[in-house]
Amino acid sequence: MASVMTEADLRARISAFLAEHDPAAAAGGGDADRLAFLRARFDAGLAWVHFPTGLGGLGAGRSLQPVADDAFAAAGAPDNRPGRIGIGLGMAAPTILVHGSSEQRERFLRPLWTGEEVWCQLFSEPGAGSDLAGLGTRARRDGDDWVLDGQKVWTSMAHVARWAILLARTDPDVPKHAGLSYFVLDMTAPGVEVRPLRQLTGEAEFNEVYLTGARIPDTQRLGDVGDGWKVAQTTLMNERVSIGGGALPREGGMIGVLAAAWRSDPGARTPGMHDTVMRLWVRAEAARLTAMRVRQQLAAGAPGPDGSAVKLSFATLNQQISAAELDLLGDEGLRRDSWAMGRPEEVDFTGRDAGYRYLRAKGNSIEGGTSEVLRNIIAERVLGLPAEPRVDTRVAWKDLPR
Structure with a gap:
């Protein structure tokens, strides 16, 4: 039976790490010093301590995460700018961990946590916000790729994002929840256009994103084809x-x-x-x-x-x-x-x-x-109260009024 990591064990690991990696030098140095420190922290399992070993964690209990974060903050170590990469940390990472392949986890999680790659979320659409399962962005199979056409909206940080988690319709002939698939989209790919949305504050933190023939390799699909709603629930709950x-x-x-x-x-x-x-x-x-x-x-x-x-x-x-x-x-x-x-x-x-x-x-x-x-x-x-009547859950998406 594997031993359970204690708080004392974790603090000892952190102390040993900080003895080998000077946090003050990393915080006061240039971008390269800061990035090297964050990469080393990830590789030591001290990024998400509750994630598996080799993926930024130690397989420890989630309750120990604040212990690690507080210890690094007290030492003056540089952080990964969570305000910039919050969508990646809070939504993309847990979804990739649960539903991603081993190759996807190894490719995406490290640069996500270090802040090298910013993520955004392409879920909502002009006609599918509260009723997310009614979305109409289409993904059509073309050999080893999927070709996307549609529009997404209310996308925070899309203007600086390298990657996006995306929900698209791959089968219009089945009820709306069953015809969705979940993808990772390269925001620099041809056919991806980001336009700012001016907000009440006067700024444009939000964006609308137009997809015109944008291609996604099938290797960047999370979960099975048609399983997108299940994968999306992991994202939404997180x-x-x-x-x-x-x-x-x-x-x-x-x-x-x-x-x-x-x-x-x-x-x-x-x-x-x-x-x-x-x-x-x-x-x-x-x-x-x-x-x-x-x-x-x-x-x-x-x-x-x-x-x-x-x-x-x-x-x-x-x-x-x-x-x-x-x-x-x-x-x-x-x-x-x-x-x-x-x-x-x-x-x-x-x-x-x-x-x-x-x-x-x-x-x-x-x-x-x-x-x-x-x-x-x-x-x-x-609370277990009766559900609202729903008349569209057994009807093919293509037959729903829009």
Whole structure:
């Protein structure tokens, strides 16, 4: 029987690694030094410690991941810019781990974790957002390749992405959930066009992506043909946990920003605002502890529908907290540095100024599954309430009205 790695074992491995690889030199050096350090950390199994040996991990329990991350942060080691590669870390990597071949895991996971290759997600379409299974992007087999035609939308980071996880229809003659397949798309391939979408914040973090005769080798398919919906469930469940269930310290995230503003301005501490801040603080702490419990479920396998509740809470709280911050700051909260359309290279929920946070939080109830859809999932799969009537699950996709 294999021995179970303890926290002491992991800390000893980290100490030995840091003795051989100077974190200060890597953090203070150039890009080559930083990348060399991250590659060495991955090869030592200290990237995702819960992943298998040889794939950036040690086969340890997921509960030890914060131990590794905190130890490297305390040592001043460079990170892999998680705000830039969050889609790869939170969605692509767990899907490749579960459904990818050994060749796919070895090819994609290392440069994904080190940040050498940015990923995006090509799921939603203009006519298939909440009803994702109704998507119409077609993938037609042509020898050893698949040829794609269609349009994707709301694609964060597509303008800097090297790879995309993509869901496409490979069989229109069967019901919509059964005719999908899951692919990895090279975003630099001919026939892939990325166009910016200007958002409420004035920036273009989102994109729309047009696919015109784009080719994908069959070796870049994840799962069996027609099994795309099953593979996508792994992505979607992990997406909701990665968006709403990230590991945070007490007063981390949006509530920490509000609490700091509250403490810095005694004149704004009216009885009504005091009550608002305290209620939001308690709810944020309850949500943080719930997210911790949901992350622990990952140690036993894929996350379940509970992740939908975590993501729903994240969206609702962010919007309420950012609104309270504007109330607290008054006119000052409306200031913005610039309304010029930028093309950010990182997803940032809490940075910049209060006005940005208020506007950006509006997207939290859409991205990663709309709040309305998440409430249905919670009702049906967590609370066991009757499902909504569905009349299109036994009809061939080609026969559905659009």
